[in-house]
Amino acid sequence: MNPTGVATLTAERWRRMESVFHAALELEESARPDFVFRSCDGDAVLQEEVEQLLLAFHQARQIKSPPAFAGPQRGAFGEYRIDCEIGAGGMGTVYLAHRADGQFEQKAALKVVSAHLRSQFFAERFRTERQILAQLNHPNITRLLDGGVSADGDPYLVMEYVDGRPIHQFCDTQQLPVADRIRLLLPVCSAVEYAHRNLIVHRDLKPGNIFVTSEGVPKLLDFGTAKLLLAGATDSAATHFGLMTPRYASPEQLRGEPITTATDVYSLGVLLYELVTGAWPFGDPESPITGLERAVKDVEPARPSSVITDEAAHLRSESKSKLGRLLEGDLSSVLKKAIDMDPRRRYSSVEHFSGDLERYLRGEPVLARRQTLFYRSARFAQRNRWGMTAGVVLSAVLAFTALSALQQYGRNQQRMVQVRELSESYLTDVLNEVGKLPGSMKARLLIVDRARRNLDQLLAEAPGDSDLRHALAGAYLQLGDIQGRPFTVSVGDTAGALASYRKAEALTSDAGPRDWDLLAILVRARRTIAQIEIRAGEYPQAMTLLQSTLEPARRLAMEAPRDFKVDGSPAATAFVETNGMLGYAMLTSANTEYTLTAFERALAQFRRTVAMAEELQAAHPGMADLAGKYSQFVGFALEGLGDLTGDGKYFGESAIAHRRTVEGLCKSRESQPGPQWRRTCAEAWGELSWAFHNAGDGEQAIPAAGEALARMEKLAEEEPTSAEAQTDLTIACMHLGAAENSAGRYREAIGHLRTAESRMPPISQIPPNDPRGAVELYLNIYRELAKSLEETHDTAGAAKVLEKALAAAEGRSTVARWEIADLHRRLGRLSGQPTHRP
């Protein structure tokens, strides 16, 4: 009813309506009609509109929110009858139920699957998966009792009913202190770990899924239901999204990326963060803003000590300041590592996470803090470049190699045609693209894409043809190399590369015992897959894969024709390298696990590798000195044991191992052209001196460090512009100074250490992430320098150096807290002494 028939609202009238409406609301209700009448000044339309608005304002205020809506009534579920609803959510509705057949008086939680998931079910798959889950038997996981499809056609699951309360509520009611909260999470970790071993990722860990019984036993609800519910579902991102809780979801989950066990590590990390601080690491969990931001960009967690409140402290039976201190130290590092945005930097398994928590509870240093390990890992990574050709992979060359392999085996007429077409399209495309472009990246991408499509098609058409399989396996290998072989220049598509290598592996995994060509591809494929896994921190997988590669590699080395090559190297070399790579996986893993067993396992593997290499080198004159190469790794494993146990004997043994490298490998290789080998040898001398230094044998450390320095000086002269060469030179100076300290030649040490210091870039220029480990180098220099000064009775000078070290270290996230504490301790010790100059 619009009396004047004026059509649509105009901006002008809208503004007037608004101002009269607000002005009227300011007045007593009785005064409003008169005010509106006067304000509208004869504009009947406006007047009616404002009156309507005021009426609406009043009426709307009378309406109250309706009561909560109760779930729909459901039919019978096998032997179970529903008592009442106890929860609802993305996957369905949960009811309290009991057995209706009177056999047991058992309460159960019955979950009815949401309709949207139901439509995607495959009954068969559902049943199989359910059987697997029913076998999950862990004291902290609720059992899956039953499941099926109801009379109404709803799929349902019956779980053990837990009479308890969510873990965060339990902790707060009991006012559990931080340590007890961590202890309560340990069985939860063990349950998740158990499930991971059964290849089940929970994906939805959160307080609401972890109940604590009145006896204080935590129980994981819903384990595996996510996986079960997805059994038949299409693998779309939306389906995954429906089965997670953004508050505890990992960034990869929020982005719909592949989910691994690291996802559960993340959720456990957020959960622990909340248990110990009482706050969510990313701000207000209920604000849609924080939730959405986390989905689209990286958000750093807040420092645990910065988010606590008086109330949170009270609930943890602590004062706020005490709780703050508790959360400052190692615990904060553990949390940071568990909820790292990048799954590769997170704890690689729940076991490692809970291991660190146990170490924390025992008051031992946690792995998350052990920065020296990163330093050592970086050194391993450098050493591992040995023997890998770092040359640029030329796309065209590789593509044509793949083609010739295809043509060689393309015997049948039709396939021949196809192969020829393929080669012609390559020719045209490659020449066009490569000719046009300064870089060859785009050309490579083009080739990769085409090759993959064509090869997949060929494979589909001739699944049983063994020659073709061989050709295709070889081609997949090359394809993988272009996509992303580790340590080479490639397109950088690691996931694509992995898929290609896996195809190559699958095509050759049933190779006969003497089918040398296939075995060679198999060995090469598995080794490269393992390399990628090691890089991704998936050590157990890599170790398993490499173990399975040893036998085919051994057969190739021992039984294949003498000149048979694997990946361009003699088969004997490939066998030793496979053993070495297994050792490398063990050692990298040991670095993370940081246990005696892990280091000893790696040590044994490298010793085996060296022995094997010695034997093969004796039988194959002219073979590369792999015994020398892996001897250095024996040294690294020993140094790991030395660091771990604090026992100096390991460093002594390590020096012997490093000497083998210097004397064997370097002597045979140093004369090779190019700086790379000479640099490697200079580094090996440096490692030798460092081992002697750690063993306290200064007299032997000095000549080794001198050798390293002389070589590095020469290299730096040849490459005056190379920043790497300059850094190497600085490190060599530091090694020499440290060696002189060990020998008690403090004055000479001061000279070399001062030189090293003067060669360092200014601290202010070192970027926060410190990619070259410059701060660590600074600290090494200063620690040694403080020692030499103190020994020469220059206490004031030593204190000054330690202060400089502190200034360099403080505020650096790459420096471990214990290192700073150690510097403070040294400084404190110095200031307790009388200062007297010589």
Place this chain on the structure above:
Amino acid sequence: MAFQELAPLVYPHLRQVAAAYLRREPSANTLQPTALVNELYLKLLQQRNADWSDRAHFFTFAAKMMRRILTDHARTAKADKRGADLPHVPLSDEMPWLNVNGDDVIDVNRALDELEKLDPRKVRLVELRYFLGCTVPESAALLEISTATAERDLTMVRSWLYAKLRLPGSLEPPL
């Protein structure tokens, strides 16, 4: 994934939408949170080329998306005649009369389209506050207005929407 497939996922959560679905106190056994929010994530992630460096832009876009999702959902429900036996679930506690499980959302959407031409800022505000579930201060900050202004604007729009949807024929233009 088509919205039609997602709609059933949305249904069980309408109660949660009610109490500003993102702010709801999570009860112990509730499987949190809403598929609606997840759908929103998905829609946002699909904006591959978008630049989210501007925070306000991002959230106003998200709010607009949420409005679209709820409107589409209501349209689907209407077309499937599934809305009939569903309970009344309010969009927000501030507008208990506005039922998400019916045609209201479609009507509100239309009204907001109309308002867009006259006063787009108020439309953004409604989207942020009622569709995305931001608080008044959050919404005000994103739009760079004072909280008091936001409160005033919301009172006005709420009354206007109620008049448009519930008072007989009042503010409708003649057909």
